[in-house]
Amino acid sequence: MSGTLYGLGLGPGDPELLTLKAARLLSSVPVVAYPAPDRGESFARAIVAPRLTGKREIAVVIPMRVDPAPAQGIYEEAAERIAAVLDSGENVAFLCEGDPLFYGTFMYVLERLRDRFPVEIVPGISSVMAGAAAARMPLALRGETLTVISATLSDEEIAALLEHATAFAFMKVGRHLPRVRALLNHLGLASGCVYLERVTLAEEKVAPLAEAQEPAPYFSLILGRRELKR
Incomplete structure (x- = not known):
């Protein structure tokens, strides 16, 4: 019998925001996988580092570049490494900062393993x-729509998305x-915007957009x- 792949959302960074279910499943698995930059430590791993003692680890090292082509090969390799563990009958937890299905690396592994x-x-x-x-900002009131926008889009694409937006979030x-x-x-x-960085961490910053410091x-x-x- 094969093992189960768990995609665990760890929250935005504060370890106390880890859900009880994620904590329980994390404690039960022998192997964890997580995304890591090609320079520096994995943020997802850092959130739960004290809980990883004795576990085997699979780091999915992803180059921080605009071109997505190199990452596709990395996802393929990572999926096969995880598949080998699952084939042996062991469970694997893939650690995801935030939510697994919201701008997360896990989605690319999921699409390669979900049918297996x-x-x-x-x-x-x-x-x-x-x-x-x-x-302390409401995201959406009554019949409003929250528009989530990737800042990597062009100015024209962003302007079109904002044309009818009442509330919006830039990732x-x-x-x-x-x-x-x-x-x-x-x-x-701009006057209705708030800039935030490293939310829930000790270095958290919240400021009017006009006061945001560069580089972000x-x-x-x-x-x-x-x-x-109203």
């Missing part, structure tokens, strides 16, 4: 939800902060609302 092995996914608190709590801000901030100023939306780290986001009459 049992899979269980445990949701986690995303940075958008944690950011709203830190900023993957990082090096795109100057361009996105300039665009929001141009569209008259990878783990940064912008939350905004259009001023509406």
Whole structure:
């Protein structure tokens, strides 16, 4: 009998935001896998590092580049390494900062293994939800729609998405902060925006978008609302 692949959402960074279910499953598996940058430590691993004693680890090292082509081969290799463990009957937990299915590496492993092995996914608190709590900003009221936007999109694509948005969240801000901030100023939306970085961590920063310092780290986001009459 093959093992089960668990996709565990670990939350935005504060270890106390790990769910009870994720903690229970993590304690039960002999092997963990997690994404890691080609420089520096894995953020997902760092969240639960004290819980990993005695476990075997599979680091999925992903180059931090715009071109997605090299990553595809890495996902293939990682999936096969995980598959070998599952074929032996052992369970594997794939560690995901935030939620496994929200801008997460796990999705690429999932699509390669979902038809071959049992899979269980445990949701986690995303940075958008944690950011709203830190900023004390409602994400959506009554019949409003929350628009989630990748800051990697072009100005034209972003402007089109914002045209009818009442509330919005920018992910993957990082090096795109100057361009996105300039665009929001141009569209008259910057005054309703809050900039956040390293949400729930000791280094957390929350500030009006106009006061955000450059360069922005990878783990940064912008939350905004259009001023509406109620």
